[in-house]
Amino acid sequence: MRLLSRIFAGQATTRPARQVSLLDAGRSLQSTLDVDAALSLLESIVRTYRDLPYRAMPAFVDAGHVWGAGNQGGPARFVAFDDEAKAVRFLALWPAPTGVTMGLFGIDGSGQSTIIGHWKMRDASLLSTGTFEPGTLDLAAxxxxxxxxxxxxxxxxxxxxxxxxxxxxxxxxxxxxxxxxxxxxxxxxxxxxxxxxxxxxxxxxxxxxxxxxxxxxxxxxxxxxxxxxxxxxxxxxxxxxxxxxxxxxxxxxx
Structure with missing residues (x-):
């Protein structure tokens, strides 16, 4: 039981106060990086925010999701990570002819994240191209x-x-x-x-x-x-x- 009590040290173990059914509207982004390079850059940025709690703990994880935007097709990757403020963020990635299209999503009105500025400092090709409407993606286990x-x-x-x-x-x-x-x-x-x-x-x-x-x-x-x-x-x-x-x-x- 001592181990169980340490599983989520530093992480809330009580339920959040408000209902989360859909992700917030997402920020649409474009980069000339490909999907794998974009994820490598994401990892390097997240690792600058804090030491990860365990040696085998990744900087981001693949997240369960449901695509809700019709026949366009869901993302090639959809990952979850904690940003600089320790807010949970989600990044969807689609391969594009000139690189990668991405959607950055928060939850429950968590607002903008500093990660976009940190990304632009490392990737001059990053462009903000609009928004994804709420309901584009939903969370699953x-x-x-x-x-x-x-x-x-x-x-x-x-x-x-x-x-x-x-x-x-x-x-x-x-x-x-x-x-x-x-x-x-x-x-x-x-x-x-x-x-x-x-x-x-x-x-x-x-x-x-x-x-x-x-x-x-x-x-x-x-x-x-x-x-x-x-x-x-x-x-x-x-x-x-x-x-x-x-x-x-x-x-x-x-």
């Missing part, structure tokens, strides 16, 4: 890789045996349910206990995805704040490999 538990075991240097993957799946479920309970119990302790009970037998990636989907479906306010949950859980587990505090890995095959 983050999507897990089909091999999410297996990848954590492998990254930690342990053999990806069936028993190790099963143990990791249970460990991830415990950690994710701990955070889900924190979100829910601030307004309804009984619902929090019921949610944990309903998902207490999670034993597969599909079950882990259901925890995230059901949490977002229960209260959309949490969606911006759980996008980095899979990456954060992974980073914490990799931070605590081997024997020692928390003893997470003691039962894993070596």
């Amino acid at each position: 983050p999507r897990l890789s089909p091999k999410y538990p297996e990848e954590i075991v492998n990254a930690a240097g342990y053999p990806t045996t069936a028993s190790n993957i099963e143990r990791m799946t249970r460990q991830v479920a415990t950690m994710v349910l701990g955070q889900a309970q924190n979100f829910i119990q601030s307004s309804d302790p009984r619902a929090a206990a019921a949610f944990v009970q309903d998902h207490s037998h999670a034993g597969s990636v599909a079950d882990l995805q259901s925890i995230l989907d059901d949490l977002g479906g229960l209260d959309s306010e949490v969606l911006p704040y759980i996008q980095n949950l899979p990456a954060r859980v992974r980073a914490i587990l990799l931070e605590h490999t081997g024997y020692g505090e928390g003893r997470i890995w003691d039962e894993f095959d070596r």
